[in-house]
Amino acid sequence: MKHIIIKQLDKRGAKTxxxxxxxxxxxxxxxxxxxxxxxxxxxxxxxxxxxxxxxLIEEFGDFFKEFEILETER
Structure with a gap:
């Protein structure tokens, strides 16, 4: 099973x-x-x-939420 990010990179034509x-x-x-x-x-x-x-948030939810909060504070 491919991760969502790898699928998105493939859609954009970008290699990892x-x-x-x-x-x-x-x-x-x-x-x-x-x-x-x-x-x-x-x-x-x-x-x-x-x-x-x-x-990343879509796939793992709360595990990366702290980084999303840091971004909105700027």
Missing amino acids: NFFLKKHKLSKAGFYGTIAGQRKDRKTINALKEEGLFDC
Whole structure:
């Protein structure tokens, strides 16, 4: 089963490796974050920049809510 973020990247025609290189992310941080196992700040910021953070909230709900709140306070 593919994660929602991977599906969205596929829809946009972007490969995961391109996304990782563009934002200078580690594979462990990226995949751990989209799997809901870690909260890598750099990955979360890259997802927000690309408009994919909502997909993360949709998939994992409350696990990443604190980052959504931080964004709205700015």
